[in-house]
Amino acid sequence: MRKEDLLHKIQSHEAGIGVIGLGYVGLPLVLRFVEEGFNVIGFDVDPAKVSQLNAGQSYIQHIEAGRIRHLRSEKRFEATSEFKRLSEPDCIIICVPTPLTPKKDPDLQYIENTAQAISKTLRAGQLISLESTTYPGTTDEILLDLFKKSGLEAGRDYFLVFSPEREDPGNARFSTRTIPKVVGGTTSSCLELGVSLYQQIIDKVIPVSSTRAAELVKLLENIYRAVNIALVNELKLLTDRMDIDIWEVIEAASSKPFGFTPFYPGPGLGGHCIPIDPFYLSWKAKEFDFSTRFIQLAGEINTSMPHYVIEKVGAALNDRGRSIRGTSVLVLGVAYKKDVDDVRESPSLEIMKLLGERGAEISYSDPFIPKLHKMREYDFSYMSSEPLTENTLRSKDLVLIATDHSTIDYQWVVDHSSLVVDTRNATKAVCNGRDRIVRA
Numbered sequence: 037m038r039k040e041d042l043l044h045k046i047q048s049h050e051a052g053i054g055v056i057g058l059g060y061v062g063l064p065l066v067l068r069f070v071e072e073g074f075n076v077i078g079f080d081v082d083p084a085k086v087s088q089l090n091a092g093q094s095y096i097q098h099i100e101a102g103r104i105r106h107l108r109s110e111k112r113f114e115a116t117s118e119f120k121r122l123s124e125p126d127c128i129i130i131c132v133p134t135p136l137t138p139k140k141d142p143d144l145q146y147i148e149n150t151a152q153a154i155s156k157t158l159r160a161g162q163l164i165s166l167e168s169t170t171y172p173g174t175t176d177e178i179l180l181d182l183f184k185k186s187g188l189e190a191g192r193d194y195f196l197v198f199s200p201e202r203e204d205p206g207n208a209r210f211s212t213r214t215i216p217k218v219v220g221g222t223t224s225s226c227l228e229l230g231v232s233l234y235q236q237i238i239d240k241v242i243p244v245s246s247t248r249a250a251e252l253v254k255l256l257e258n259i260y261r262a263v264n265i266a267l268v269n270e271l272k273l274l275t276d277r278m279d280i281d282i283w284e285v286i287e288a289a290s291s292k293p294f295g296f297t298p299f300y301p302g303p304g305l306g307g308h309c310i311p312i313d314p315f316y317l318s319w320k321a322k323e324f325d326f327s328t329r330f331i332q333l334a335g336e337i338n339t340s341m342p343h344y345v346i347e348k349v350g351a352a353l354n355d356r357g358r359s360i361r362g363t364s365v366l367v368l369g370v371a372y373k374k375d376v377d378d379v380r381e382s383p384s385l386e387i388m389k390l391l392g393e394r395g396a397e398i399s400y401s402d403p404f405i406p407k408l409h410k411m412r413e414y415d416f417s418y419m420s421s422e423p424l425t426e427n428t429l430r431s432k433d434l435v436l437i438a439t440d441h442s443t444i445d446y447q448w449v450v451d452h453s454s455l456v457v458d459t460r461n462a463t464k465a466v467c468n469g470r471d472r473i474v475r476a
């Protein structure tokens with residue numbers, strides 16, 4: 037099939053779409069394409085997700101089951117684990133995880149497995165787009181190299197692009213459609229088709245000159261956040277000693293109408309992106325005998341923050357003649373940020389681990405996370421969220437606010453707790469009982 041034929045299919049919304057990896061990134065994309073009238077097949081290795089979707093259920097808090105049921109009733113979407121069906125869609129979008137290994141090197145097994153699966157069925161006239169966050173060079177070095185073995189040529193027979201995902205879970209001001217999308221292609225034909233594909237579902241598409249540039253765009257965005265969060269976290273450590281309120285300073289500095297973007301300190305970095313993505317670049321930089329010092333330093337500061345929180349908890353108890361050992365601590369909020377149901381890389385987990393190691397009796401309450409599951413580095417699978425009641429609060433020696441979910445009334449929390457350690461400034465508007473609050 038010629039480029040013009042695929043272009044026509046894309047523009048007329050007749051192109052079949054395949055989305056590989058039906059998680060936080062893949063599922064919203066599926067919804068968007070179906071909304072625009074495309075037929076979509078979703079591929080995932082997790083049979084539970086496949087059957088839930090096919091039964092019209094959702095496993096992501098901010099995606100209502102009604103939207104999935106609607107997809108299914110329209111008969112324009114089905115989920116499958118049968119990867120030989122990858123020959124069916126004209127356009128395939130890859131949204132699989134890109135975590136780090138325990139040694140903080142890129143773990144590309146998911147991209148590699150997906151690339152292998154696609155290479156088995158790759159045919160002329162297909163457009164492949166990688167969306168998983170990764171280091172510059174991945175699209176060329178893994179996908180392009182592997183697909184060459186098929187005898188097909190990129191830009192002539194099939195088309196290859198990289199287009200980073202920019203989701204902000206929990207942010208109601210932006211949707212998949214309104215977040216501008218960057219695309220880089222292996223050749224100019226690849227780019228043209230990639231831009232056209234995304235223009236069908238996204239208001240603004242920004243082409244860049246290569247897949248490597250597009251890969252680095254995403255890393256720059258997240259490195260920018262990691263470094264600036266580290267900066268305010270470090271300043272928080274200093275202002276704590278100087279007895280200055282860092283949140284007050286940030287709020288006042290934000291009144292500057294130019295040249296200042298506020299970032300806020302916290303108990304550490306969380307989420308699937310910001311604690312992880314910068315290390316993809318650090319790793320790649322080594323190939324060029326280059327050390328990414330800002331990234332290293334930001335990583336050191338951000339990963340030390342849970343230890344600072346523990347220090348503050350210890351000091352708060354010490355002031356009351358107590359120790360961490362034997363103290364019952366309710367961790368309020370285990371999601372990595374407010375109003376999301378995602379615990380990946382959440383600093384709350386590290387804090388719970390450190391508290392447990394010091395002999396505290398830990399429990400947690402989080403309206404978004406009813407149960408914890410086993411993760412690579414933590415196993416709190418025996419724990420469920422405690423109901424947030426007056427009795428629960430009263431029964432604990434200390435309540436540690438680790439995530440500032442907006443559904444919680446923090447004055448009420450303080451009213452019924454004997455001691456509150458607040459890592460997020462969630463209690464800023466609390467008037468009564470301030471002597472029971474320690475900021476960390």
Ligand SMILES: NC(=O)c1ccc[n+]([C@@H]2O[C@H](COP(=O)([O-])OP(=O)(O)OC[C@H]3O[C@@H](n4cnc5c(N)ncnc54)[C@H](O)[C@@H]3O)[C@@H](O)[C@H]2O)c1
Nearest residue numbers: 057058059060061080081082131132134149168169201203
């Ligand atoms: N979550 C975000 O807010 C966000 C934002 C921007 C970019 N990203 C990036 O997008 C990518 C995906 O992230 P996510 O948050 O959607 O992850 P996720 O874990 O929510 O979803 C990934 C899905 O891929 C599936 N999967 C794993 N290996 C597979 C394979 N070989 N074939 C098919 N499916 C497979 C998993 O079962 C899972 O359902 C990552 O690279 C991430 O860095 C995520």
